[in-house]
Amino acid sequence: MILDLGGGFVLRHALAADHEALCRVCLMTGDAGADASAREDDPTLMGQIYAVPYQVLEPDLAFVIEGEPGVSGYLFGALDTAAFYARLEADWYPALQRHVRDPGQDRTAWRNSDWARHAIHHPSLDVPDSLADFPSHGHIDLLPEARGRGVGRRCMEFLEGRLAKAGSTGLFLDVHPRNRGAQRFYAALGYRPVTGGAGTSMFMAKRL
Numbered sequence: 545m546i547l548d549l550g551g552g553f554v555l556r557h558a559l560a561a562d563h564e565a566l567c568r569v570c571l572m573t574g575d576a577g578a579d580a581s582a583r584e585d586d587p588t589l590m591g592q593i594y595a596v597p598y599q600v601l602e603p604d605l606a607f608v609i610e611g612e613p614g615v616s617g618y619l620f621g622a623l624d625t626a627a628f629y630a631r632l633e634a635d636w637y638p639a640l641q642r643h644v645r646d647p648g649q650d651r652t653a654w655r656n657s658d659w660a661r662h663a664i665h666h667p668s669l670d671v672p673d674s675l676a677d678f679p680s681h682g683h684i685d686l687l688p689e690a691r692g693r694g695v696g697r698r699c700m701e702f703l704e705g706r707l708a709k710a711g712s713t714g715l716f717l718d719v720h721p722r723n724r725g726a727q728r729f730y731a732a733l734g735y736r737p738v739t740g741g742a743g744t745s746m747f748m749a750k751r752l
């Protein structure tokens with residue numbers, strides 16, 4: 545255990561054995577913070593995009609929130625976003641692409657998880673200039689049983705501390721524009737909207 549989060553929840557490092565749990569949490573929070581399982585036909589693809597690569601590529605900053613029933617969330621950080629995205633492009637996505645078909649460019653023909661299959665074959669890995677002061681990024685998702693009891697705040701403050709100690713000057717998060725709850729959460733922690741997001745991305749950032 546790294547940190548006691550209270551209420552029976554603890555923070556510990558994420559391990560390779562947690563990949564299935566990471567994918568489950570990602571799916572259960574993947575529709576702008578709500579459960580996406582009714583929408584997806586492959587329960588693992590979102591996790592392979594948004595969760596598992598952090599455990600594999602940046603394990604020092606990859607954590608799970610664990611409670612009585614097991615893994616109830618995750619907390620990820622990438623110290624150097626540009627370097628992390630470069631590794632996704634060079635190593636992570638080429639390996640995934642070998643196991644996933646490309647659904648093509650015609651969005652009207654996409655069904656269920658085809659958007660994720662397309663994202664795997666055509667990853668969006670540009671970092672806008674507006675984020676130049678915020679070299680690191682983070683990612684947190686909690687299942688309902690862990691929410692609303694201060695776990696999110698304690699996790700983000702812990703991540704900010706780790707990143708600052710490693711020399712980071714700022715941190716950003718990519719929030720779905722429809723996810724008002726998460727936007728209010730980040731605002732309560734001192735994050736402010738930053739321009740440069742489009743589509744399903746809205747950036748919120750904080751100097752460390």
Ligand SMILES: CC(C)(COP(=O)(O)OP(=O)(O)OC[C@H]1O[C@@H](n2cnc3c(N)ncnc32)[C@H](O)[C@@H]1OP(=O)(O)O)[C@@H](O)C(=O)NCCC(=O)NCCS
Binds near residue numbers: 718719723728
């Ligand atoms: C968003 C999330 C990480 C917040 O974690 P949490 O443990 O529920 O939040 P906390 O209890 O630590 O709340 C911290 C502060 O944020 C505020 N807050 C948290 N969720 C909020 C919400 N949905 N609406 C308004 N304010 C909220 C709290 O009021 C609290 O403010 P205070 O400390 O000034 O009193 C968590 O609810 C979650 O994982 N939700 C589903 C997935 C998701 O949306 N992830 C973010 C993807 S970008």
